[in-house]
Amino acid sequence: MKAMLIYESMTGNTKKAAEHIAEALQKRGVSVTAVSPTTNINYQALSNADLVIIGTWTDGLFVVGQRPAKAARLRLLPAMKSKQAAVFCTYALDPGRVLQKLTTIVEGLGADVIGGMSIRRSDLAAGALEFVDRLLASTPKLVST
Numbered sequence: 001m002k003a004m005l006i007y008e009s010m011t012g013n014t015k016k017a018a019e020h021i022a023e024a025l026q027k028r029g030v031s032v033t034a035v036s037p038t039t040n041i042n043y044q045a046l047s048n049a050d051l052v053i054i055g056t057w058t059d060g061l062f063v064v065g066q067r068p069a070k071a072a073r074l075r076l077l078p079a080m081k082s083k084q085a086a087v088f089c090t091y092a093l094d095p096g097r098v099l100q101k102l103t104t105i106v107e108g109l110g111a112d113v114i115g116g117m118s119i120r121r122s123d124l125a126a127g128a129l130e131f132v133d134r135l136l137a138s139t140p141k142l143v144s145t
């Protein structure tokens with residue numbers, strides 16, 4: 001099983017979260033082939049990936065109107081037909097329905113979204129670990145034997 005991550009980040013939190021997720025996956029035996037910003041995607045890794053993990057940050061008025069940041073750019077990501085995907089967002093106070101909205105965007109690319117988690121920016125490392133543990137608990141075959 002090969003995984004790769006794609007993230008959108010303005011001030012670095014979502015990038016850090018993506019790196020923590022990649023590290024945790026590798027520690028648990030999942031091969032991570034790339035951690036790419038949306039502006040510089042590793043297309044080779046994407047084309048070979050079985051699992052694509054896509055993250056962005058929460059953009060809104062902090063407790064209302066939350067939406068996935070750079071949604072227009074995310075909608076233009078390459079098609080991911082027949083791939084499994086998982087989504088995450090980082091946030092400060094309240095992510096609202098960002099995860100559901102991001103799921104809809106990624107499903108629009110053709111991927112099958114198998115899970116997702118909102119990660120508070122004050123707790124990126126622990127949130128990333130919890131996300132990976134949940135993901136692997138629901139899909140144990142992601143870990144190569």
Ligand SMILES: Cc1cc2nc3c(=O)[nH]c(=O)nc-3n(C[C@H](O)[C@H](O)[C@H](O)COP(=O)(O)O)c2cc1C
Pocket residue numbers: 008009010011012013014015056057058059060061062063064065066090091092093094095121
């Ligand atoms: C313009 C702007 C709007 C934001 N709106 C929200 C919001 O509505 N709710 C929230 O919980 N966090 C909000 N945040 C906080 C970010 O989602 C949070 O800091 C995130 O981790 C930033 O990710 P990044 O460092 O990868 O850019 C906002 C931040 C910015 C800059």
